[in-house]
Amino acid sequence: MYLHGTSSINAQGHLEIGGCDVTDLAKQYGTPLYIVDETLVRQRAREYVEAFRTSGLKFQVAYASKAFSTMAMCAIAEQEDMSLDVVSDGELYTALKAGFPAARIHFHGNNKTPDEINMALDANIGCFVVDNFIELQLLNALAGDKGKKVNVLLRVTPGVEAHTHDYISTGQQDSKFGFDVSNGAAFRAVQEAAGLANLELLGVHSHIGSQIFEVDGFQMAAGKVAQFAVNVRDELNVTFRVINLGGGFGIRYVEGDTPLPIATYVKAITDAIKSNFGEANYPLPEIWVEPGRSIVGDAGTTLYTIGTSKDIPGVRKYIAVDGGMTDNPRPALYESKYEAVIANRANQAADETVTVAGKCCESGDKLIIDCELSKPEVGDLLAVFCTGAYNYAMASNYNRIRRPSVVFVKDGQADLVVKRESLDDIVGNDVIPERMKRTSAAK
Structure with a gap:
């Protein structure tokens, strides 16, 4: 198992990121949950800036916000002497609301x-x-x-x-x-x-x-x-x-x-x-x-709770998690590959090959095909690594599934930077036309 950034396995055998036990994060924030290693994000940003300073050339390192755009991420980009590139009014608005200097924004x-x-x-x-x-x-x-x-x-x-x-x-x-x-x-x-x-x-x-x-x-x-x-x-x-x-x-x-x-x-x-x-x-x-990706990609981990399973003898065993292509569409779009671990038993050796499926109503909703894990059980926590880029950014409400919350972790502290969507958020922009209300009342 390859651990990125500040990730480690603690004495209880749990995965830790940024000094935070992910089992505690799951209890506090629920799952699915995007966890971002703030220390690693800042390290990557500094590596770029310092490398260009060494070159002696004039430069700008602009964080590509399409990879992962939140107000907190814009704040980090500013603090680490980066510029910012945006590709929509939404990304621009996010940057401006975060107080990012407009003179360092590229559209x-x-x-x-x-x-x-x-x-x-x-x-x-x-x-x-x-x-x-x-x-x-x-x-x-x-x-x-x-x-x-x-x-x-x-x-x-x-x-x-x-x-x-x-x-x-x-x-x-x-x-x-x-x-x-x-x-x-x-x-x-x-x-x-x-x-x-x-x-x-x-x-x-x-x-x-x-x-x-x-x-x-x-x-x-x-x-x-x-x-x-x-x-x-x-x-x-x-x-x-x-x-x-x-x-x-x-x-x-x-x-x-x-x-x-x-x-x-x-x-x-x-x-x-x-x-x-x-x-x-x-x-x-x-x-x-x-x-973009190289700033935030390997700093992100998505935490899921394992639910049902299906064993097809001679074919494959599926385990299902409480997220899927709604929080990570990349496997369905690009056949992207990921690695994962049972986060609450991260010190146990992998002894079973499974395919990790999401909960969406799509046969193609598979997060990892042929994933090596320690025998997964209902209620276990699955941590999928390197989900910091183009996961939250491309997340959707397909099947009216709520998008997860995002936390930044650093030095044992977890900070909520994006709230989990509520069921009211899901219907918040829906409108029933008056003519339909009248038709309903007439019945």
Whole structure:
């Protein structure tokens, strides 16, 4: 069993995270429960910031809030000297309500609405990452209406595809995101943006994929972006001040995953920027990156209570937990893999292979297939590791199941940062039209 961060097994044989016994957390907050190791989150953030400081380049490390967005997480990002990237009015509103400095917020997205753009303009955010020609004109017009000139990066697809799941690869040519470099769209976008009065073109953004375990893709992307920058300088007399190479840095979910140390990724990126831009006699740009999963992914653990089971001789044994694809849709979406342990008997050796099923009305609601556990019993607590990224963020109310609460744990203290939804929350936005009420009364 691989334990992440501050996780350990105490004298009672219980899993502890952040100095908190998870059996106590289950009693206090119920299950399912998202538990976040605050110390590990802060450690990961500091590793990025310190690695870039060592490089000597100007930089911004922007936490990709799409991975896990709460007001408490925004507070940590600010305290750890990070910027923040958002992709919706909801993520922007969360950041602003948390008091995150608007000047350090970057707004992404391939279909920002006028209302979202106006909200961001009114907040005076630091930068828009523009994704297409329609947005270029819309942003310029809306900024002009408010008498503002705003910073922009142009998202480009450099033609680099990382080794990752097809559904989460975004840097290759066939992508819904950004201006393609190879077909000339990115060049035309620079030409157009440079001529718009209400936009200040800082540079370009690229993102090559997700859950990446090598540096080659980042180095290749840096080279292609540098080549593009030189071409733009020579042809259009436009010099980029900022290069954003996105995120996608991998984490360990299961045995066999081999992520590199954060400092290794950062050194590869900064060395590639220095080399490629230096050889072209190009002023070294400021470097931005956007880690999300690698900040919060392995800091998260989801705690469930085991309920029913079904043993199919010669096929498999199922155990069911009190959550499922509503709190973690990733196995159903991406065939994502996880490891788990019986949290109230974490010191006992695994002696049974089971498939962990959720409680949703879907045959595909399986959290872990062929999971090695100490013989699970009704009422046991199951801890599934590395659920900090894209679990709470993608949770739903399918089957009208309530979304779990979230607690941050640190130095033996647990703090509630998201309340568990109530049954009243589930129906809170429902409305029965008056005509239906009349029909009901007539019967």
